Amino acid sequence: MSELISKWKELADIKDELAARDWFMGTSGNLSIKAGSDPLQFLVTASGKDKRKRTSEDFLLVDGDGVPVGETRLKPSAETLLHCAVYGKTQAGCSLHVHTVANNVISELYGDKGVVEFQGQELIKAFDTWEEDALLSIPIIYNHADIPKLADTFAEHISADKGAVLIRNHGITVWGRSGFEAKKLLEACEFLFQYKITLLQTKPFL
Numbered sequence: 001m002s003e004l005i006s007k008w009k010e011l012a013d014i015k016d017e018l019a020a021r022d023w024f025m026g027t028s029g030n031l032s033i034k035a036g037s038d039p040l041q042f043l044v045t046a047s048g049k050d051k052r053k054r055t056s057e058d059f060l061l062v063d064g065d066g067v068p069v070g071e072t073r074l075k076p077s078a079e080t081l082l083h084c085a086v087y088g089k090t091q092a093g094c095s096l097h098v099h100t101v102a103n104n105v106i107s108e109l110y111g112d113k114g115v116v117e118f119q120g121q122e123l124i125k126a127f128d129t130w131e132e133d134a135l136l137s138i139p140i141i142y143n144h145a146d147i148p149k150l151a152d153t154f155a156e157h158i159s160a161d162k163g164a165v166l167i168r169n170h171g172i173t174v175w176g177r178s179g180f181e182a183k184k185l186l187e188a189c190e191f192l193f194q195y196k197i198t199l200l201q202t203k204p205f206l
């Protein structure tokens, strides 16, 4: 199997798993996987598709600027520039963006603070922080409608090969060195968001 086909399959499998969680409401969400470093090229979801369906037009290959490689009638994700920022600044191999009710609620609850923090939760270890009192901070950025501006603001928070950034009342983007790692981080974030919301709802009755 060629490297590109194997990357396509890997991303399609991740897409199916996230779809099974119902994380692509209303055609939202976009995914990408690095296909080459020299020159930088990655597969990204085609814009506006129902990401719960598996088709031969789910992804297209783009360059480091998000421009399609070769002739295609497909349009790269409207948020491709955020994926470009991840691959341009890190050695990450995969970047995942989903809208969930939990990540939107958390982004609104902590949006004025610009960050949501987690401590004393086992799943923080998904981010490779093993100390007992480790603090996980996830930045929350403003949801600029202008995508180059959104991508620039997002890029300010990219400093490692794995990470997560919430976009206020929009969604989350996570990235990791591999598809496995990116998906692990995304699941950990969503667990932590749901946990915090549930705890906040429960606390008044304790």
Ligand SMILES: CSC[C@@H](O)[C@@H](O)C(=O)COP(=O)(O)O
Binding pocket: 026, 027, 028, 029, 030, 045, 046, 047, 048, 049, 076, 077, 078, 079, 097
């Ligand atoms: C249909 S609402 C979602 C979009 O505005 C966008 O935020 C999104 O995540 C999906 O856009 P897409 O261009 O399909 O990648």
Ligand SMILES: [Zn+2]
Binding pocket: 028, 029, 030, 079, 097, 099, 170, 171
């Ligand atoms: Zn989005």
